[in-house]
Amino acid sequence: MDANEAARQRGRPERISREVILATALEIIDRDGIDGLSIRRLGQALGRDPMALYRYAPNKAALLDGVAEVVLDQLNVDIPNGDWTDQLRTIAHSFRNLAHAHPHVVPLLVTRPLATPLALRPLGTLRPLEGILALLTRAGFSPPDALHIYRSFLGFLNGHILNELQELVDNPDESDALLRLGLHRLPIREFPLLRSLAPVLAGYDGATELDRGLDILIAGLQTRLPHPTSQASGHSHRGRPAVCVSDGGGFMGWGSAPRSTW
Amino acid sequence: MDANEAARQRGRPERISREVILATALEIIDRDGIDGLSIRRLGQALGRDPMALYRYAPNKAALLDGVAEVVLDQLNVDIPNGDWTDQLRTIAHSFRNLAHAHPHVVPLLVTRPLATPLALRPLGTLRPLEGILALLTRAGFSPPDALHIYRSFLGFLNGHILNELQELVDNPDESDALLRLGLHRLPIREFPLLRSLAPVLAGYDGATELDRGLDILIAGLQTRLPHPTSQASGHSHRGRPAVCVSDGGGFMGWGSAPRSTW
DNA sequence: AGTGTAGGTCTACAGTGAAGACCTACACTA
DNA sequence: TAGTGTAGGTCTTCACTGTAGACCTACACT
Structure with missing residues (x-):
């Protein structure tokens, strides 16, 4: 981009990109x-006239899409x-x-892609899809099966994230559980x-909750599908029981939550 | 509400509620x-001064919450x-x-409840939660387990709905698959x-897709949990195999989709 | 009869997304 | 080297938004 450099050195107010x-929008x-x-x-954050931004995005909506x-x-x-x-599992946690x-x-x-049909979406949005499809077919699933799994998987993932964010209370310092959640406002009979x-x-701990959901989902997948022969991925440890719980402390060392009955 | 009646009969411009x-907002x-x-x-749709609405909702946000x-x-x-x-399954399909x-x-x-912590949410929003918890405990699950199941279930459900709505193309009359989805815009290598x-x-057919997801989820639940003794719900047919696929035509007679491999 | 108040109206303000005209500095071509 | 097309940037302007605040008014109740 020597054009950019040149422009910056002379009078022009430092080219924008x-x-x-999108980065500052994200900020x-x-x-x-x-x-x-x-x-x-x-525009103000960028030190530019607001109208200048419309050279890079036709809409505010497009801009939001860009951020997503x-x-x-x-x-x-x-x-x-x-x-x-x-x-x-790893993907799920990175997403989280x-x-x-x-x-x-x-x-x-979660919401923006609603606007545009799948194939008109920006490539960046589709890359994870293709990537997961690749992952699954590499593991031995047929492409259509991979698609279905992808859908269930990402559906669950989206849903979990939304649920988890809903669980985030704005006053996390409040100690007493009942008070903290304000549950006492609810009529006891109902x-x-x-x-x-x-x-x-x-x-509530989101990470372990996610792991539990994944346990269920993966267990379901394993009962419903012929075990694929995963030859592509180095060491395939298929001996692992379907019911393996995420070992102890969760994914990245988050504090473990109060363990429930199962 | 005779006060309302009375008010209407005299000069007042027909009380609003x-x-x-919310109903017209929904419309x-x-x-x-x-x-x-x-x-x-x-306000215009209601034949009222816009400002009048603020007697019934403090915000536009609150209004939207109301609609939800x-x-x-x-x-x-x-x-x-x-x-x-x-x-x-039935609940899932009604939700769909x-x-x-x-x-x-x-x-x-899917998004609005993010704003308010769980226990401060309007009762209407919490009723399904309590209902499903009741359903599951009635079936024999412990309340904490029921909570976890609820979360996975509703998470998956939300996710599926979002996915499905994303799949809705705006130009459904277009016949050729490739063209219709505009996939040809994607670089083949990538x-x-x-x-x-x-x-x-x-x-794509959302209903059967949902059923497939439910198959996975429920199968997963059944492998991971001790089968509950559902004594409360009339005839409990536990002999049913975990892998039962939704029988043929889907839930409410939607056209069946091209069947895939599983 | 008098008053408090719920409900309704009007005006006004600060802020929004964006269309359209314009300007300006560069890249490139003749 | 002069000339020009154009990408990028700026300014003005418009229609519209949510809502604060003052006000008004008709009813319910004392």
Whole structure:
């Protein structure tokens, strides 16, 4: 980009790029939430006239799509080792981490693609899909099966993330479970179970919860599908029981939650 | 409400109610999408000064929450017959139908609760939760287990709905699969699998796809949990194999999709 | 008869996304 | 080297948004 360099050295006010725009847009959203992002504020943050941004995105909507894409691009789907179940687990947790790194973007991530039909979506959005399909077919599944698995998997994943974010209370310092969740506001007759579950709800840990969901999902997959011969991925340990629980402390050393009955 | 009646008979311009407001708001959203709803337009649709609405909702956000609540209230969670798996399936499909009846509300449904912590949410939003917990404990699960199942179940459900809505192409009359999905825009080297799956993608049917996901999920649940003794629900047919596929035509007689390998 | 108040209206304000005209500095061609 | 097309940037402007605040008004109740 010597053109860019040259432009900067002379009078021009330092060229701007789509990437920079999207990056600062992401910053603003991370800081102030989605409603905190307006074209004018973005322009201000960039030291540019707001209208300048329209050279890089036709819409504000397109801009938001861009932000979603940027975030989704950070999801690495090529996991080198482990069998397909491990790989799915790893992907799931990276996705979770991503969501936690940019919680305000999650609604975007989950909702925005609604607007455009699959094949018209930006390539970045489709890459994870292709990647997971590759992963699964490499493991021995047929492409159509891989597609179905992908759908169930990512559906569950999206759902879990949304659920988990809903569980995040805004006042996490509040100690007493009942008070903290404000469950005492609920009438006891109508919500006996929910109220009785206050301690469990209070001790919610997203990572282990995700692992449990994955246990269920993967167990389901293994009962319903002929075990694929995973020759591509180095050491395939198929002897592993389908019911293996995520070992102890969860994925990346998060504190372990109060263990429930199963 | 004789006060209301009286007021109407005399000079007052026919009392308005929260329900009517939310109902017409829902109408507008169904017709014009979420961005189509503004306070002013809502006021106009109701024949009222826009500012009048603020007597019934403190915010526009609260109003949207109200709409989400109204829709969610239509979800019936008390299914009289069948064992717990059947009941879950039925609930899943009613939810799906609901989502299809109000596709524009789905982002709201899935996203809005993020704002408020669980226990501060309006009761209507929590009722399905309590209902499903009841269902599962009635079937013999412990309340904490029921909670976990609920989370996986609803997570998956939300995810599926989002996925499915994403799959809805705006140009459904287009016949040729590849063209219809515009997959030919994708570079072949990068997206071989995705492109090869064009026909499968074209033949997408949400209902059977949902059933397949449910198959997986329920199979997973059944392998991971001690079979509960469902004494409460009339005839418990536990002999049913875990791998039962939804029989043929899907839930409510939607056309069956091209059957894949499993 | 008098008053408090729920419900309704009007005006106004700060802020929004964006269309359209314009300007300007560079790249490139003749 | 002069000339020009154009990508990039700026300014003005418009229609529209959510909602604060003052006000008004008709009813319910004391």
